[in-house]
Amino acid sequence: MTNHRPIGMKLLFSIPLLTLVLLGNTLFAQDGKALFQSNCASCHNPFKVITGPALQGVTQRVPDKQLLHDWIHNNQKVLASGNPYFTSLFNQFSKTPMNVFPNLTDKDIDAILTYVETAKPPTSTPGDGTPNPQTPESDNTLLYGILTLILAVIMLILLQVNSSLKKLADDKDGIPAAEPIPFWRNKVYITFIVLILFVLGGFWVVEGAIGLGRQQGYQPVQPIFYSHKVHAGINQISCLYCHSNAMDSKHATVPPLNVCMNCHAAINDYSHGPKLYREDGTEVDGTAEIQKLYSYTGYDPKTSRYDPANAKPVEWIKIHNLPDHVFFSHAQHTKAGKVQCQTCHGPIQEMNEVKQFAPLSMGWCINCHRTTKVNFPDSAGNNGNKFYNIYERFHKDLKTGKMDSVTVENIGGTECQKCHY
Amino acid sequence: MTAIVTGCSDIQREPGKVYMPDMGYSRAYETYAMTEEQKAELLKKGIHFSNTPVPGTIKRDELLPFLIGKDGAGDSANYVASKAVKNPLSSMDTVEAERLYLVNCGICHGPKLDGNGPLYRGGDGPFPAKPATLVGDAKYEAMPEGQMFYSATYGKNKMGSYASQLNTKQRWMVIAYIKSKQAAGKSSPAAAATTDSTAAKK
Numbered sequence: 001m002t003n004h005r006p007i008g009m010k011l012l013f014s015i016p017l018l019t020l021v022l023l024g025n026t027l028f029a030q031d032g033k034a035l036f037q038s039n040c041a042s043c044h045n046p047f048k049v050i051t052g053p054a055l056q057g058v059t060q061r062v063p064d065k066q067l068l069h070d071w072i073h074n075n076q077k078v079l080a081s082g083n084p085y086f087t088s089l090f091n092q093f094s095k096t097p098m099n100v101f102p103n104l105t106d107k108d109i110d111a112i113l114t115y116v117e118t119a120k121p122p123t124s125t126p127g128d129g130t131p132n133p134q135t136p137e138s139d140n141t142l143l144y145g146i147l148t149l150i151l152a153v154i155m156l157i158l159l160q161v162n163s164s165l166k167k168l169a170d171d172k173d174g175i176p177a178a179e180p181i182p183f184w185r186n187k188v189y190i191t192f193i194v195l196i197l198f199v200l201g202g203f204w205v206v207e208g209a210i211g212l213g214r215q216q217g218y219q220p221v222q223p224i225f226y227s228h229k230v231h232a233g234i235n236q237i238s239c240l241y242c243h244s245n246a247m248d249s250k251h252a253t254v255p256p257l258n259v260c261m262n263c264h265a266a267i268n269d270y271s272h273g274p275k276l277y278r279e280d281g282t283e284v285d286g287t288a289e290i291q292k293l294y295s296y297t298g299y300d301p302k303t304s305r306y307d308p309a310n311a312k313p314v315e316w317i318k319i320h321n322l323p324d325h326v327f328f329s330h331a332q333h334t335k336a337g338k339v340q341c342q343t344c345h346g347p348i349q350e351m352n353e354v355k356q357f358a359p360l361s362m363g364w365c366i367n368c369h370r371t372t373k374v375n376f377p378d379s380a381g382n383n384g385n386k387f388y389n390i391y392e393r394f395h396k397d398l399k400t401g402k403m404d405s406v407t408v409e410n411i412g413g414t415e416c417q418k419c420h421y
Numbered sequence: 422m423t424a425i426v427t428g429c430s431d432i433q434r435e436p437g438k439v440y441m442p443d444m445g446y447s448r449a450y451e452t453y454a455m456t457e458e459q460k461a462e463l464l465k466k467g468i469h470f471s472n473t474p475v476p477g478t479i480k481r482d483e484l485l486p487f488l489i490g491k492d493g494a495g496d497s498a499n500y501v502a503s504k505a506v507k508n509p510l511s512s513m514d515t516v517e518a519e520r521l522y523l524v525n526c527g528i529c530h531g532p533k534l535d536g537n538g539p540l541y542r543g544g545d546g547p548f549p550a551k552p553a554t555l556v557g558d559a560k561y562e563a564m565p566e567g568q569m570f571y572s573a574t575y576g577k578n579k580m581g582s583y584a585s586q587l588n589t590k591q592r593w594m595v596i597a598y599i600k601s602k603q604a605a606g607k608s609s610p611a612a613a614a615t616t617d618s619t620a621a622k623k
Binding site: 037038041042043045047048050051096097211212213214215217218219220221235236237238240241244256258259261262263265266267271272273321323324355 | 433434435436437438439446497523524525528539540543544546547548549550551552553554558576578579580581582583585586587
């Protein structure tokens with residue numbers, strides 16, 4: 001019995017000791033991480049070449065610990081001494097200078113190196129996502145068509161049976177049957193069919209004519225599978241980061257490739273988001289699509305250099321297109337009107353491939369202009385858009401209560417010449 | 422059968438027909454929507470994409486250009502020289518400056534300017550390089566505005582150039598916004614409030 005006590009005591013003592021050691025360890029690692037993030041992470045990643053080399057494995061590449069410390073303290077001195085390994089590394093990174101860190105102690109550097117060597121790649125959860133979100137929906141019209149056809153045939157057969165039965169009954173009663181009129185000469189049938197054809201045909205022609213030049217739902221295959229869901233949705237990039245002109249000009253414009261490269265000079269693979277699928281259900285390799293971006297810009301991710309001779313423009317396919325006789329300006333709507341992009345373009349941040357959401361018909365524009373209020377001063381203390389100070393009568397009417405709000409139509413948003421040149 | 426199925430599926434890959442193509446599609450140049458002839462014409466002149474303005478011209482309402490050029494590889498003379506450049510704006514619309522910062526920089530440098538935006542997320546995000554901690558790091562608090570402007574104009578290592586997204590005036594506004602946040606982080610909140618309100622007065 002007594003024999004057990006010392007063991008118990010030892011155990012009891014060792015628990016705090018163990019936790020201390022463990023804690024100390026994590027503290028140490030945490031420290032290394034913090035030091036790494038504040039000093040080195042802008043140029044180094046443990047696993048990826050960014051401005052500087054990927055650091056994991058550096059203690060094997062540079063086994064001489066003193067040399068490594070010297071390099072991190074003051075790389076200029078090491079370069080000046082003509083060390084062949086570092087000189088060739090320096091040239092390989094286009095002579096990009098690394099900062100000097102005279103203030104880091106040897107312990108700090110050891111902490112950083114331990115962190116770098118033990119760090120694990122962020123558990124990228126590619127997530128299976130929804131396995132196949134867009135199986136082409138089987139359209140029901142075909143089914144309905146077949147059903148109608150079958151019903152029509154049954155009706156015809158029944159009619160035929162009915163008339164034969166009637167004939168039989170008449171024969172039995174001895175009434176001389178009138179010469180039966182075949183149905184293609186029966187006037188009732190003929191007028192009926194002509195009427196139906198006329199109505200259907202008229203409907204289709206009008207529908208088709210209105211639809212000519214309209215392309216709601218248009219969703220072309222773009223040269224690069226660029227997903228708005230990944231960028232504007234999952235990674236929360238603002239629409240205006242790329243479509244920066246939407247606030248100041250007629251066109252929102254598609255961004256030039258240098259804007260893509262602001263991020264993709266560093267992000268060279270697709271590893272953080274869910275699996276991507278085209279509308280027809282085939283899977284997309286995001287990393288390969290980013291490589292396509294590099295081939296368009298003439299960028300070589302190995303040397304981080306551009307070769308203008310290999311660059312060529314991406315021919316994005318324009319989706320939204322108003323006819324030439326219509327004037328539409330984004331700035332008027334986004335800046336002055338404060339209309340959200342999604343009101344007109346739909347839930348772009350959920351689309352992998354952009355699809356035209358609105359019909360862009362004249363009725364669509366006019367309906368919105370009739371119902372949307374403009375930014376006039378109101379009783380809530382909102383000063384409104386100063387430009388509208390010129391509409392003196394509306395201000396008076398608002399004050400006297402004759403009008404409760406001013407719509408775009410009131411300020412002339414439905415006059416032909418505002419939209420038609 | 423496949424023809425019927427693809428015909429009935431609701432993915433629309435073709436734009437459809439128009440009455441009169443020359444009215445539907447502009448004959449005048451429109452941004453990135455070109456007819457085949459227009460494309461051939463531009464390529465003959467060696468123009469791939471959008472045209473840059475005539476050299477030496479300045480847009481209305483635009484500031485004078487930044488005269489310091491971009492450093493060559495392995496050189497940092499201009500980067501150092503840029504320290505002396507002063508912000509030409511005497512007042513600005515702080516609300517607009519904040520909007521510009523959040524749209525263009527916040528995604529990496531963080532809405533709180535702590536160098537930890539949604540793309541970096543303390544190293545777990547998809548962007549592998551740590552963006553500068555603009556507020557709370559002595560190095561960047563001491564950095565002169567001219568040098569920040571240089572980096573925003575030409576880029577710095579893995580940060581790209583913002584000259585195509587923000588014009589000269591907008592870039593200065595963003596830098597002034599960063600500087601005002603740094604000042605607010607250091608001094609007492611009361612002082613920060615006064616600088617803010619004077620700036621907002623315009």
